[in-house]
Amino acid sequence: MTGIALPAPDPAILARRDEIIAGLKALVPGEGVITSEEERRAFETDALTAYRRMPLAVVLPSTTEQTAAVLAFLGREGVPVIPRGAGTSLAGGALPQEDAVVLGVAKMSKVLDVDLANRTVRVQTGVTNLGVSAAIAHEGFFYAPDPSSQLACTIAGNIAMNSGGAHCLKYGVTTNNLLGVTFVTLKGEVIEIGGDALDAPGLDMLGLICGSEGQFGVVTEATLRILPMAEGARPILFGFASPETAGACVAAVLGAGIVPVAIEYMDKLAIDICEDFAKAGYPRDVGAMLIVEVEGSADEIDEQLARIGAIAGDHGATYARQARTPAEAAAIWKGRKSAFGAMGRVSDYICMDGTIPTGTLPQVLTRITEICDNAGLKVANIFHAGDGNLHPLVLYDMNDPVSLAKAEKAGEDILLACVEVGGCLTGEHGVGIEKRDLMTAQFTRIELEQQMRVKSAFDPNWLLNPAKVFPLDDRLPKVAA
Amino acid sequence: MTGIALPAPDPAILARRDEIIAGLKALVPGEGVITSEEERRAFETDALTAYRRMPLAVVLPSTTEQTAAVLAFLGREGVPVIPRGAGTSLAGGALPQEDAVVLGVAKMSKVLDVDLANRTVRVQTGVTNLGVSAAIAHEGFFYAPDPSSQLACTIAGNIAMNSGGAHCLKYGVTTNNLLGVTFVTLKGEVIEIGGDALDAPGLDMLGLICGSEGQFGVVTEATLRILPMAEGARPILFGFASPETAGACVAAVLGAGIVPVAIEYMDKLAIDICEDFAKAGYPRDVGAMLIVEVEGSADEIDEQLARIGAIAGDHGATYARQARTPAEAAAIWKGRKSAFGAMGRVSDYICMDGTIPTGTLPQVLTRITEICDNAGLKVANIFHAGDGNLHPLVLYDMNDPVSLAKAEKAGEDILLACVEVGGCLTGEHGVGIEKRDLMTAQFTRIELEQQMRVKSAFDPNWLLNPAKVFPLDDRLPKVAA
Known part of the structure; x- marks a missing residue:
């Protein structure tokens, strides 16, 4: 199938x-x-x-x-x-x-402890991502990684996939905000890894567990770093005639040493579909759009947006609009965060997830267009442009196996294009089964074998999520437990 | 001996x-x-x-x-x-x-590539920590982790120990600023781990390598994240009557949601020795001192320092002085960064390195004083208070084996006190041999065995830095290569 x-x-x-x-x-x-x-x-x-x-x-x-x-x-x-x-x-x-x-982990969903002096929370990992921020919002704190699925997705899944989100440009992904876990091995051993403090002795098994996609064990509790909310934040929309000019603008903003909280990119097709669904106030007559958010005091926001606006102007922005009220800001973000759902109402799609060095954004955007044009498929590009995490959505028809095969092949070519410019097969969605067989494009046989030896150190019989992550051929032999 | x-x-x-x-x-x-x-x-x-x-x-x-x-x-x-x-x-x-x-790695010390658009540098790991920042300072960028030994220490050593520094409160430690490495195994295999982008597919072997203390292989090249310098930065000195009130002030500043770039703590003995050496302008008539640095525009700095000053006043600060010029700021930091050298001119010492949840700072400071008083030893406390990374210097006489034994015992008790409050045996100096035999206080047998299985996945015959990190008793059996 x-x-x-x-x-x-x-x-x-x-x-x-x-x-x-x-x-x-x-x-x-x-x-x-x-x-x-x-x-x-x-x-x-x-x-x-x-x-x-x-x-x-x-x-x-x-x-x-x-x-x-x-x-x-x-x-x-x-x-x-x-x-x-x-x-x-x-x-x-x-x-x-x-x-x-x-x-x-659905039945383990409690927030166990909030420690503002240490800027940490302790949770059971079945809690939702948004549930963490909701538990501390009244104190003026938040949990930074914000996947689009944050209303539903769990901290367990965020840890397994090392999830990011729109705001990870400034605040990092899950691994940068995770301090400790209670981890259960396949032997039923309970291991505490990390703790409340910035660093832990011994091996950094915390980083190893984070992003290991359920290959090593199950995380039942986690200590997360929380951050004080900024005084204020404000998004601005920029419209451009072409994807390439928008991509060049992103590279120029970052090259100038400015670090916004988020830089989100949407192309024409994505804009239209999100605007139809969310009425976010996006411009319809542009080839691509950027949402840039900065934070700080009102003066700082004004100053940063002025600098960014000048750079956007130099790169041919044809449209610019700041959110003037919190409601306008919320509408802008609602449009972006509902993008995957809005797209799903219009067409089946596969959502790719590659990362690239941000300086290569214009050339990769051109290449994605070529690949999908050649396959006769539509593609909507929606992604975290600031940190080079691409999410091209390749549209197809689920009832047509030929269409799916073409979409999977185009998706594969897009990810290989990311690897070619020095990027990666996955940003925040993980390898799963989708990118399992492409791992040989990213890693040498020697590199994969070293990774598999580490996997075997946790799961010698390869019982945990066994069909995923590592290509099925050439796996290490199982070891007697 | x-x-x-x-x-x-x-x-x-x-x-x-x-x-x-x-x-x-x-x-x-x-x-x-x-x-x-x-x-x-x-x-x-x-x-x-x-x-x-x-x-x-x-x-x-x-x-x-x-x-x-x-x-x-x-x-x-x-x-x-x-x-x-x-x-x-x-x-x-x-x-x-x-x-x-x-x-x-001393003969591999070149900066290979600077990529401002992607905010990365690629270096051979024999380059010094300060050599990285020196190569990009003229472009307005810097490499954030700043160990006190940054003039001499190498990126290879920083990666091996996951080094931090005074400014890691805001910018994180080495693992938060490391994007990729070229890693050589004991089989002579060359493995590329990570890359230019924020995240890499497959296992987070990068985090595992970072801080692995030469147990897994040798890192010959690294891609580091660099950051734009802030518009300005300014340190302020606060003096307090007692270590405990200074510790409570640190917890209060962080609990209020303020994130300075650095909060450094020095007690009376440390102040005197550093002031004698560096003429930094430290107050002599206080029981403890904090150096708090904030950054941003001049207005932002003024505003943050006003908030911090009010909190310090509430916690009984008896002295406060902002650096008025870059020369004054440099003098303040020179005193702090020369602390270990200045102490070495006066006495032999062992420098401990534990981390604690920042909220427990006052109680741990009291406990350190008790431990050293009971042993009849002097202790100078110098540490990165903002992120709970303690560096008590326990003074002893190298020519007197009894004195060394007492100092080692006191150091051990201090680290165990850190573990007791939920902290760790090491912040940024590593386990090495010094804390090897204390690892059983931090980790259960099950936890150590899992770490050793990972070690064996890289070095089955335990040839790499073999006397370090894991207690000599109860090691896993060597495996035929």
Whole structure:
């Protein structure tokens, strides 16, 4: 049904389904084990909806101890495990397989502690991204990484994918805002990694865990760095005749040493679709648009926007409008953050996620247009331009396998173009299954083997999220546990 | 001679010394192999000068290829390797052993590329920390992590120890400013990790390498994030009657949501010794002092300093003086950055390096005083208070083994007190040999075993910096290569 190979389920595990479910029910009481076909269907895909697999069962532990008991049981029984946050992954990172148990963190969603003096919060990882900021907003603090899916996505998923968002240009991605985790291994061991302080002794296993896509274990609690809200913030919209001039403007702003909170790029197609949906007040008669947000006191904002406005003028901006009120600012951001949903109402699409050195933005934009033109596909470009994190949305028709195959090939070519200019296959969505087979374009065999040796140091039998991240061929041999 | 056990050298390796040196000379021509006793003496210790061991030989490769050939040769021959930057490590991270070859990066010290549009520089890792900022200062950029030893210490050492500095409160430590490395394994494999962009696909091996203390391989090149200099910056001095009131002021400033660039703490003894040496204009009649630096436009600086001044007043500050000129600002920082050297002229000392949640600063300061009073030792407290990174200097007499033993015990108790309040054994100096045997206080056996499994994934025979980081007892068995 789709182009990316998934392994066939192990019949020996399928045959033991009843026994595995009984084992899970003994460890997690009540509604924590989901077995009916109807209820399992809610877990058969994530936001990469072209791929679906019904899991063997779903288990939702309520505590770290239950999580440890479940992982130890499944590890002992040799059953694959698919860790899951809210299932908003765009790269298939939470896609189940028929012989695997989905382990979800949804029932662990409390904010455990707020410590303003240390600027930290401690949470269970089933809490949503926005739930963290909501718990501290009244104190004037916020949690910086802000994926577009922040209303739904969990901190567990953010940690697994090292998620970013529109504002990570200034504040960094998840790994820059994560201080510590409670981490459960497949042996059922509970490990505290990191802590409240800036740095921890020994190996930086925290960075290793962050972005490991459920390959190493399950994070049940996390200590997050929180930041004081700025005095104020204001977005400005710029319109340009072409994608290339907008891209050159981004490179010029950053080259001038200015660090806005966010620089978001949208092309003509993206503008039209978002404006239809969100009535954000975007200009219709431009070839590309930038949303640039700066923060500080009113004077600082004025001064920064004046400098940025001058640079935009030098780069041929044909439209400029500052948000004059908080409502206007909110409307501008609502348009951007609803982009993926708005696009989904109009067409099926695959959302790519590559990063590039920001200076190469104009040439990569030209290349994306070429690739999609040649494939006869429409592409809408929406991305975090300030930090070079591209999100081209390649439109296709889900009912037409030829169309999907073309879109997947175009997406692949776009990511390879990112790698060619010194960038990466993924910014914030992860490798998942989507980019698994492209990893050989990014890494040498030697590099992949070293990564796999580290994976084996956590999961010697490759039971955790096994179809993902590493190409299926040439994997390291499994090691007896 | 000192309290920390070092393994006895392997006589089989000592017996093969001539053969090993001949092998090195075949790979690194000219002056790149150091064998005479006189020249080797320059490498027998680092800044933890109480410990000394003469290495078997020293090799200084000039290229990544030579580094790869040397590591492959030593790995094949089963000879321990001690990677070394400038040897400024304060925790014995670069301490040699008699049966090991020191591999120094001193001959790889070029700045390879400056890319202002992408805000990155590419360097060979033998370049000094200050050499990086010096190469870009004329463009208005700088490299943020600034260890006190920045004039001498190398980027290789900064990466190995994940170094911080006075200004990391706002800008983060090395791991937050490192984008990519060229990394050479003990097999002689050359691996590119990370890149120019904000995030890289696959495992975050970059974070894992950063701070791994030469346990995994050797980093020969690095891509560093650089930042635009602020419009201006200004330090202010505050004096307090007691360490505890100064500590409470730090917690209050941070709790109010203010993020200065730096908050440095010095107690009475530290103030006197630094003032004698550097004539920095510090107040003599206070019990503790804070240096708080803020940055921005002149107006922003005035506004931030007014808020901070009000908080300091509420916490009983008895002295306050802003730097009025760049020369006054430079004098204030010169006093702080020369602290370790100034102390060394007056007394032998061991410099501890723990981190704590900033809110616990007052109670930990009280506990440090108690510990040293009970041991009959003087202690000077100098540290990065803003991010909770403590540097108590415990004074002792190097010619008196009893005095050293007492100082080591007091240092140990101070670090355990940091762990007790939820902090860490090390902030930016690393574990090295100094804190190796305390790791069991920070980590459970399960946690240490998981770290050791990761170490073995890079170095199955434990040849890289083998006496360091992990307690000598209970290590994982070596694996056949």
